[in-house]
Amino acid sequence: MRRIAISVAASTMTLSLAGCGVLNATGDGASASPTKGDDVTIGLLLPEKANTRYDKFDYPIIKSKVSDLTNKRGKVEYANANADAARQAGQLQQMIDDKVDIILLDAVDSHAIAGEVKKAKDAGIPVIAYDRLAEGPIDAYISFDNELVGEVQGRSVLEALGSNVDTSDKVVMVNGSPTDPNAKQFKQGALSELNGKVDIAASFDTKDWKPENAQAEMTEAISKIGKNNIAAVYAANDGMAGGVIKALEAAGVTKLPPITGQDSELDAVQRVVAGEQYMSVYKSYPDEAEAAAQMAVTKVQGKDIQFDALTQDKVDSPTDKDIPSKLVQVSALTKSKIKDTVISDGIYTVGEICTAKYKAACAAIGLR
Ligand code: GAL
Numbered sequence: 001m002r003r004i005a006i007s008v009a010a011s012t013m014t015l016s017l018a019g020c021g022v023l024n025a026t027g028d029g030a031s032a033s034p035t036k037g038d039d040v041t042i043g044l045l046l047p048e049k050a051n052t053r054y055d056k057f058d059y060p061i062i063k064s065k066v067s068d069l070t071n072k073r074g075k076v077e078y079a080n081a082n083a084d085a086a087r088q089a090g091q092l093q094q095m096i097d098d099k100v101d102i103i104l105l106d107a108v109d110s111h112a113i114a115g116e117v118k119k120a121k122d123a124g125i126p127v128i129a130y131d132r133l134a135e136g137p138i139d140a141y142i143s144f145d146n147e148l149v150g151e152v153q154g155r156s157v158l159e160a161l162g163s164n165v166d167t168s169d170k171v172v173m174v175n176g177s178p179t180d181p182n183a184k185q186f187k188q189g190a191l192s193e194l195n196g197k198v199d200i201a202a203s204f205d206t207k208d209w210k211p212e213n214a215q216a217e218m219t220e221a222i223s224k225i226g227k228n229n230i231a232a233v234y235a236a237n238d239g240m241a242g243g244v245i246k247a248l249e250a251a252g253v254t255k256l257p258p259i260t261g262q263d264s265e266l267d268a269v270q271r272v273v274a275g276e277q278y279m280s281v282y283k284s285y286p287d288e289a290e291a292a293a294q295m296a297v298t299k300v301q302g303k304d305i306q307f308d309a310l311t312q313d314k315v316d317s318p319t320d321k322d323i324p325s326k327l328v329q330v331s332a333l334t335k336s337k338i339k340d341t342v343i344s345d346g347i348y349t350v351g352e353i354c355t356a357k358y359k360a361a362c363a364a365i366g367l368r
Pocket of ligand 1: 048051053131132180182183209237262263
């Protein structure tokens with residue numbers, strides 16, 4: 001049951017009074033505000049470093065798109081909280097003090113940050129929730145369809161178990177951080193596929209998404225269920241899939257069960273090639289990050305018609321209703337999908353994936 005209602009296209013037709021105030025001479029509302037041109041500063045707050053996507057893709061893509069959209073004059077002020085919610089609150093306060101024009105916020109703790117979001121709003125700085133739905137008076141939200149991520153993962157578990165799948169098949173769930181609303185949606189999406197079809201024999205919510213925490217949880221699950229009785233492992237992302245594999249190997253498991261992941265991290269793609277991880281979820285970072293940059297720049301420049309066109313979906317957070325949003329699609333990355341996803345989108349080259357260690361496995365699936 002998707003909680004997200006898709007709004008009617010009519011929202012593009014809404015020209016707000018504020019928008020009228022910044023119409024340029026041609027009156028089409030498509031040019032920069034006379035008061036805010038290309039000299040914009042976008043504050044970017046990302047949540048962690050253990051997962052490589054943030055430093056490797058999200059930040060550089062947003063930076064270069066902001067530059068493209070502003071004749072190379074726009075700047076991005078970037079801070080990464082390293083999974084520390086208190087640190088992120090301080091970083092947000094710093095951006096208010098620095099008087100950035102707008103903030104893109106990927107919250108470590110979506111609930112705890114609400115007070116800071118309100119402070120930014122009071123200081124006249126709009127906040128766009130990036131990837132994770134922060135609470136408080138945000139102006140917009142951009143993310144992937146996170147429930148779909150979970151559904152894709154859950155379906156993959158069933159696909160891997162095959163036609164003999166049985167309600168007694170024991171599946172371990174290693175879910176993401178309880179302070180991240182996405183983790184809850186991933187879990188819900190996965191359960192909508194798995195409930196009634198397999199036995200969820202153990203389930204964990206993993207503090208800070210940390211691979212070492214996932215490893216400890218998996219070690220606990222192995223001692224509870226028995227190393228030879230685990231049919232599959234639902235790991236919510238690739239970093240944690242790595243921790244799960246370490247625990248299984250340490251317990252002496254030689255034939256790994258199907259394990260899921262998410263993010264298409266390079267080492268996870270290599271594990272998929274080698275058959276150590278069944279799948280990952282491919283999320284097009286350029287699609288999400290470029291749309292976020294566009295939303296931020298158009299908002300600051302007062303291009304309301306373009307901003308409305310970019311945010312046609314509507315979502316509710318625990319504190320706010322009908323938040324203008326954009327949700328980007330995702331797909332499963334299994335062995336046969338590597339070419340059509342990470343390679344065709346230019347995320348990795350065949351050379352990066354197929355290093356000496358993976359040459360033979362790559363050749364076996366036609367990657368060269
Ligand atoms: C989620 C995000 C995932 C992954 C995870 C761990 O919120 O959507 O892509 O990065 O956090 O950081």
